[in-house]
Amino acid sequence: MRLGFRLGSHELRHGLALAPMAGNTNLAYRRLCRRFGAELTTTEMVSSRALRYGDEKSLRLLERGDDEVPVAAQIFGADPETLACAAQEVERRGFHAVDLNVGCPVPKITGCGGGSALLREPDLAARCVEAMVRAVSIPVTVKIRAGWDDRDRNAPAFARRMEEAGARAVTVHGRTREQKYQGLADRELIAEVARSVAIPVVGNGDVVDAASGLDLARRDVAGVAVGRGALGRPWIFRELRAAFEGRPVPAAPGLEERLELLRELGHGVCGLYGETIGMKIMRRLAADFLKGMPGAPALRRSCNRLTALQDLEVLLRQALEAPPAQARAGAAA
Numbered sequence: 001m002r003l004g005f006r007l008g009s010h011e012l013r014h015g016l017a018l019a020p021m022a023g024n025t026n027l028a029y030r031r032l033c034r035r036f037g038a039e040l041t042t043t044e045m046v047s048s049r050a051l052r053y054g055d056e057k058s059l060r061l062l063e064r065g066d067d068e069v070p071v072a073a074q075i076f077g078a079d080p081e082t083l084a085c086a087a088q089e090v091e092r093r094g095f096h097a098v099d100l101n102v103g104c105p106v107p108k109i110t111g112c113g114g115g116s117a118l119l120r121e122p123d124l125a126a127r128c129v130e131a132m133v134r135a136v137s138i139p140v141t142v143k144i145r146a147g148w149d150d151r152d153r154n155a156p157a158f159a160r161r162m163e164e165a166g167a168r169a170v171t172v173h174g175r176t177r178e179q180k181y182q183g184l185a186d187r188e189l190i191a192e193v194a195r196s197v198a199i200p201v202v203g204n205g206d207v208v209d210a211a212s213g214l215d216l217a218r219r220d221v222a223g224v225a226v227g228r229g230a231l232g233r234p235w236i237f238r239e240l241r242a243a244f245e246g247r248p249v250p251a252a253p254g255l256e257e258r259l260e261l262l263r264e265l266g267h268g269v270c271g272l273y274g275e276t277i278g279m280k281i282m283r284r285l286a287a288d289f290l291k292g293m294p295g296a297p298a299l300r301r302s303c304n305r306l307t308a309l310q311d312l313e314v315l316l317r318q319a320l321e322a323p324p325a326q327a328r329a330g331a332a333a
């Protein structure tokens with residue numbers, strides 16, 4: 001395994017990263033993942049145009065904790081000058097790296113030329129990265145997909161282009177834009193990208209436990225980014241770290257510890273966004289935590305009714321109490 005790389009002045013021993021996920025990877029969630037061993041965290045994608053024009057709602061997505069080192073902010077767009085301005089805002093706010101989104105498959109984003117649409121415009125993408133590199137002194141990184149569709153799996157050539165443009169690392173989600181989140185990430189293609197460039201390549205896609213993490217880690221990558229596998233399971237980073245160090249994989253936290261993490265997350269999210277918006281965000285995050293627990297369908301219905309921190313306390317009690325013996329055994333499994 002070739003895990004580990006430097007990002008600016010920061011050494012990432014195992015290259016263990018939390019993948020950016022809109023609506024999920026807020027500061028409170030990133031903190032939990034970091035506590036369990038995530039070495040690099042990234043904000044969800046933020047519109048470069050909105051940042052350039054100082055949009056308050058978007059600026060709030062650039063919340064960063066002083067304890068979060070290193071942390072990257074991810075921006076999307078397709079206009080070099082706008083991306084350069086947004087990158088400067090990211091640097092002003094103390095982030096340690098700025099990441100360009102070249103993976104988002106959503107038509108609202110690709111329709112404006114951003115996200116994975118840039119995979120079909122390598123010249124424009126290179127100009128975007130060059131403009132960002134000129135504008136800031138923090139490292140500029142790029143997150144890409146395998147390609148636009150099955151006929152055009154251009155990730156290796158695209159990554160080389162990003163490297164020439166000045167990108168300091170590339171994360172590869174091994175699915176095409178056409179696949180969205182279906183099928184499996186192509187790990188051989190990720191390995192090919194890793195062998196095609198000299199900059200660190202972080203592999204991404206379908207890491208859900210130590211075994212799948214090890215399988216990806218053995219593909220010449222310098223790091224592994226975990227997305228959905230970390231939703232409701234921030235401790236996956238502890239499992240991966242142990243696996244990468246050849247140690248036995250620690251058991252998942254028991255029910256009570258999980259619920260305590262959920263309580264902490266709820267308070268963290270409400271601290272960031274206020275109780276009304278915070279609890280809307282928590283409906284989804286809490287459901288992820290409670291997945292697979294006995295009584296999960298009823299608990300999920302309670303998640304949908306979260307409107308205040310008080311409701312979260314009721315939900316936590318409900319999860320603890322019903323049905324106690326099975327719940328404890330199930331959560332520990």
Ligand SMILES: Cc1cc2nc3c(=O)[nH]c(=O)nc-3n(C[C@H](O)[C@H](O)[C@H](O)COP(=O)(O)O)c2cc1C
Binds near residue numbers: 023024143226228
């Ligand atoms: C709900 C959700 C939101 C996402 N938001 C972003 C995003 O803002 N930026 C980005 O680059 N990728 C985003 N992704 C993609 C993930 O970062 C990751 O590449 C993808 O989920 C594959 O990794 P996984 O199999 O570990 O989940 C998102 C994925 C999900 C499921």
